[in-house]
Structures are given as C-alpha cells and as structure tokens.
Amino acid sequence: MSTAEETAGGELQPWAEVTPDAARRLLVAAVEAFAERGYHATTTRDIAGRAGMSPAALYIHYKTKEELLHRISRIGHEKALDILRTAGAREGSPTERLADAVSSFVRWHAGGRTTARVVQYELDSLGADARAEIIGLRRQVDAEVRAIIEDGVASGDFDVPDVPGTTLAVLSLCIDVARWFNVDGPRTPEMVGALYADLVLRMVGSHPHA
Amino acid sequence: MSTAEETAGGELQPWAEVTPDAARRLLVAAVEAFAERGYHATTTRDIAGRAGMSPAALYIHYKTKEELLHRISRIGHEKALDILRTAGAREGSPTERLADAVSSFVRWHAGGRTTARVVQYELDSLGADARAEIIGLRRQVDAEVRAIIEDGVASGDFDVPDVPGTTLAVLSLCIDVARWFNVDGPRTPEMVGALYADLVLRMVGSHPHA
DNA sequence: TCCGAAACTGAGCGAGCGCTTAGCGCGCCC
DNA sequence: GGGCGCGCTAAGCGCTCGCTCAGTTTCGGA
Numbered sequence: 001m002s003t004a005e006e007t008a009g010g011e012l013q014p015w016a017e018v019t020p021d022a023a024r025r026l027l028v029a030a031v032e033a034f035a036e037r038g039y040h041a042t043t044t045r046d047i048a049g050r051a052g053m054s055p056a057a058l059y060i061h062y063k064t065k066e067e068l069l070h071r072i073s074r075i076g077h078e079k080a081l082d083i084l085r086t087a088g089a090r091e092g093s094p095t096e097r098l099a100d101a102v103s104s105f106v107r108w109h110a111g112g113r114t115t116a117r118v119v120q121y122e123l124d125s126l127g128a129d130a131r132a133e134i135i136g137l138r139r140q141v142d143a144e145v146r147a148i149i150e151d152g153v154a155s156g157d158f159d160v161p162d163v164p165g166t167t168l169a170v171l172s173l174c175i176d177v178a179r180w181f182n183v184d185g186p187r188t189p190e191m192v193g194a195l196y197a198d199l200v201l202r203m204v205g206s207h208p209h210a
Numbered sequence: 211m212s213t214a215e216e217t218a219g220g221e222l223q224p225w226a227e228v229t230p231d232a233a234r235r236l237l238v239a240a241v242e243a244f245a246e247r248g249y250h251a252t253t254t255r256d257i258a259g260r261a262g263m264s265p266a267a268l269y270i271h272y273k274t275k276e277e278l279l280h281r282i283s284r285i286g287h288e289k290a291l292d293i294l295r296t297a298g299a300r301e302g303s304p305t306e307r308l309a310d311a312v313s314s315f316v317r318w319h320a321g322g323r324t325t326a327r328v329v330q331y332e333l334d335s336l337g338a339d340a341r342a343e344i345i346g347l348r349r350q351v352d353a354e355v356r357a358i359i360e361d362g363v364a365s366g367d368f369d370v371p372d373v374p375g376t377t378l379a380v381l382s383l384c385i386d387v388a389r390w391f392n393v394d395g396p397r398t399p400e401m402v403g404a405l406y407a408d409l410v411l412r413m414v415g416s417h418p419h420a
Numbered sequence: 421t422c423c424g425a426a427a428c429t430g431a432g433c434g435a436g437c438g439c440t441t442a443g444c445g446c447g448c449c450c
Numbered sequence: 451g452g453g454c455g456c457g458c459t460a461a462g463c464g465c466t467c468g469c470t471c472a473g474t475t476t477c478g479g480a
Contacts, residue, residue, distance in 0.1 A: 022457080038248065038250055038335075040248055040250040040251040041250040043436080043438085045436090045437085045438095053459090054459050055439085055459090056439085056440080056458075056459065056460080057457080057458055057459075059438095059439065060456090060457065060458070061457095064439085124247075125251075161408075162405055165397070165402075165405045166405075166409065169383060169406065169409055172383060172387070172390060173382060173383050173386070175386065175389075176383070176385065176386040177382070179386075187375070192375075195372055195375045195376075195379070196379065198371075199376065199379055199413050202412050202413050202415060203412050203413055232427080232428090253468080254467080255466090255467085263429090264428070264429050264430075265429090265469085266428070266429065266470075267429075268469090269469065269470075270428070271427095274469085422479105423478105423479090424477105425476105425477095425478100426475105426478105427474105427476080427477105428473105428474085428475075429472105429474075429475090430471105430472095431471090431472095432470085433469090433470075433471100434468100435466105436465105437466075438464100438466105439463090439464095440461100440462085440463075440464105441460105441461090441462090441463095442459105443458105443459090443460090444458085444459080444460100445456105445457095445458085445459100446455105446457095446458105447455100447456095448453105448454090448455095449453100449454095450451100450452095450453095
C-alpha cells in the first residue's frame with residue numbers, strides 16, 4: 001500500500017512516485033479531465049487550468065498530451081497488476097485467493113474509478129508503441145487471474161469447463177465496474193467487492209473441500 | 211428480426227428503418243467511425259468521406275454531429291431492449307428465459323460490436339437532454355433482466371441474495387463484451403453467448419426443479 | 421419544354437486546438 | 451551581492467474543427 005492521500009473527490013492518490021510536484025499536479029489534473037470528458041475531448045488548456053498553471057507549463061514536464069496518457073496508463077496498469085499479484089501469491093486455498101483477487105481488484109476499480117476509467121477505456125487513444133506496451137501489461141493481468149483459476153481446477157476446488165473464457169469473463173466483470181460505478185450511488189467499493197467475489201466464486205463452481 | 215443485410219465487416223444492418231438512402235449511408239458511416247475512433251476523435255469530414263459525400267451533405271440530413279450520435283444511440287438501445295423483451299416474454303422456466311436473454315444479448319454485442327460500442331460507450335458524449343432519454347431506455351433494460359431474476363427467485367429456481375446487484379453484474383458482464391470482443395479472435399458470437407449464458411446461470415445459482 | 425424544389429458540392433468562416441518561443445522572475449551557489 | 455539557470459507565463463503560429471452558404475446539378479410534374 002502507498003501512503004494514502006485523498007483528493008477532494010475522495011479517491012486514493014497512488015501518484016506519489018511522480019515527481020516533481022508540478023508534474024504530479026498536472027498528471028492528477030489530466031486523470032480527472034480524461035475521466036470526465038475522455039482523452040480527445042480534453043484540451044491541454046483544461047489540464048493546465050486544473051493544475052493552476054498556464055497551458056505552456058505542461059510542455060516543460062511532458063513532451064505531448066499523449067505522453068501524459070501513456071504515463072497514467074502505465075502506472076495504473078502496474079498498480080492493477082500489483083494488486084492481482086499480491087492476491088495471487090498469498091497463502092490460502094484457490095477459493096480464498098480468487099475471492100481476494102476479485103474483491104481487491106474491484107475495490108480498486110470502484111474506489112479509484114477516475115483513474116480506472118482512464119486506464120481501462122482510453123487504450124485506443126494511445127499511439128501504436130505505447131499501446132503495445134500496455135497490451136503486454138494486460139496479458140500479465142490475464143495470466144495472473146488464469147493461474148488462480150487453473151490452480152483451483154487442478155486441486156478440484158473449481159469446476160470450470162472453459163478456463164480462458166471464464167478468465168476473460170471474470171476480468172471483464174471487474175473492469176466494467178469502472179464504467180458504471182457511481183460514488184454517489186448506494187454501494188460502497190467494499191460492498192461491490194464482496195458481492196463480486198461471491199458471484200465469481202459461483203461462476204467457477206467453487207466447492208472447497210475444507 | 212429485420213431483413214438481414216451485411217456490411218463488408220460482416221455485421222448485421224439493423225438500419226433499414228433509416229431513410230432516405232443517403233441518410234442511412236451517413237449514419238452507417240458514423241457508426242463505423244465512432245466505433246473506431248470515438249465520437250470526439252471523429253470528424254464530420256471523415257463521416258461524409260466514408261459515405262462518399264462532401265462534408266456539407268451531412269447537414270442536409272442531420273442538424274449536427276451530435277444528432278447523428280443521438281439517433282444511433284436511440285435506435286441501438288431500442289434494439290437491445292427489444293431483444294431482452296422478446297427473451298423475457300417467451301414461454302419457459304426462469305432458467306430458460308434468463309439463458310435465452312443473456313445469450314441473445316451477448317450475441318448482439320459481439321456480432322454487432324461496432325454498433326454496440328457506440329451505443330454503450332458514447333453515452334457521455336450526448337448532451338443533457340439526449341442523455342436523459344437514453345438513460346430512461348437503460349432503466350427499462352435493467353428492469354427487464356431484473357424481472358426474470360425475480361421470477362426465478364420467487365419460483366425457487368434461483369438463489370440470489372442481492373437481486374439488484376446481481377442484475378447489475380449480469381448486464382455489466384454482457385455489455386463489456388462490446389469492449390473486448392474481436393471479430394478476428396478465436397470465439398464466435400454464438401460461442402460467447404453460450405459461455406456467458408452458462409456463467410450467468412451459475413451466478414444466480416440456477417437449479418431448476420424439472 | 422420548361423420550372424421549381426430537393427440533393428448536393430466547393431469554398432470558406434470563426435473558433436479552438438496542440439504546441440512553440442521569447443522573455444521574465446526568483447532562488448541558489450559562489 | 452551578483453549572475454545564472456530553472457520553472458513558468460504571455461502571446462501567438464499553423465492547422466483543423468464543426469458548420470454555413472451561394473451556386474450547380476438533377477428530375478418529376480405541368
């Protein structure tokens with residue numbers, strides 16, 4: 001866990017690694033703007049304005065607007081991958097590990113909906129090279145979840161006819177939380193995480209023999 | 211079912227209701243462009259060019275670029291709602307009706323991925339009035355799925371602790387197909403529909419007493 | 421045969437875009 | 451305390467955007 005600061009919106013700030021301060025403020029402003037309006041509908045003037053700077057200041061810290069998106073996307077994917085790796089590597093049965101992975105992955109998508117939206121839905125706005133790099137990270141995300149499901153099938157805890165398809169569905173379900181989750185809605189990230197962990201265990205036919 | 215024509219991309223054409231011919235060609239071109247690049251990154255020159263017309267021709271048939279998106283979104287949502295209503299109203303057990311609803315809804319999202327992408331992911335690009343109208347249609351979509359699940363719970367066929375949450379998750383799972391489905395990938399829309407129907411029946415704990 | 425409405429084009433307007441450049445102010449080190 | 455460089459701003463360049471409009475083509479009906 002990083003040192004948890006909060007924005008006015010109440011979201012966690014995993015951007016402590018971005019320095020100097022002005023570069024981080026610009027990046028946080030860009031995350032908010034991209035999440036609200038989308039990458040293409042966001043102007044560099046808007047980003048700079050949110051960060052309390054002039055439009056030209058952006059180009060001291062970032063070569064282009066796309067570089068901002070690339071940085072956000074890479075850091076976000078690394079964080080998501082880190083969450084899944086932590087859950088996948090812990091002690092416990094496949095059932096416990098899968099429930100942990102899903103609930104923490106969902107909590108990240110719901111609680112950090114602003115970031116998650118940009119990370120999950122603006123992939124196509126990246127150029128070819130940057131997109132290829134991010135797709136590599138996504139493959140690692142997929143592999144992490146598939147490994148847990150395969151463990152469960154091997155141990156007999158899970159009943160899954162189509163492992164790749166079910167892996168895809170589980171990830172898809174979690175990722176789409178970023179699209180519909182509403183901070184002002186009736187559900188907390190923790191509630192959604194618990195609900196989704198239960199639903200996913202049903203999907204894999206979990207019946208732990210303990 | 212509409213009279214099924216196909217584009218070069220192999221997708222069904224549910225746009226027969228759009229007349230005259232030039233207006234339909236522009237709308238189909240807009241669907242393709244919006245799906246590829248997103249609404250904000252698509253130019254009116256690109257849409258007109260794909261339809262084989264000059265940029266000015268667009269404004270004879272549509273007042274603004276946004277009106278194009280609005281028309282696409284409304285027609286698409288009505289089609290999606292129609293699919294779910296048909297499945298929900300048919301004869302059969304809740305299990306059969308839910309499986310039918312999910313598999314046909316998923317087939318629509320996978321087979322008509324181009325349209326579904328625009329319909330599901332460009333809602334925020336609409337103005338306030340148009341968005342409110344579309345949100346109304348989405349509520350009807352949600353109600354349709356929830357009704358089937360509630361039937362299953364009432365009859366004892368399903369075991370669902372959180373009906374609204376599970377409804378949300380089922381719809382979310384289906385909708386996200388439009389994001390990841392790849393026409394050149396290993397799965398046909400029919401395969402995904404069958405896989406997802408099975409996964410959803412597991413999610414609701416289906417155990418039909420027949 | 422001619423007319424008028426409808427469909428469409430070529431040219432271009434005002435606005436806003438991403439990004440650049442010249443120069444200013446201020447903290448830091450000698 | 452003086453100079454230097456980093457971080458920043460004001461101004462604006464070249465371009466493309468959504469959209470408009472005057473004019474051309476097309477074609478059914480009188």
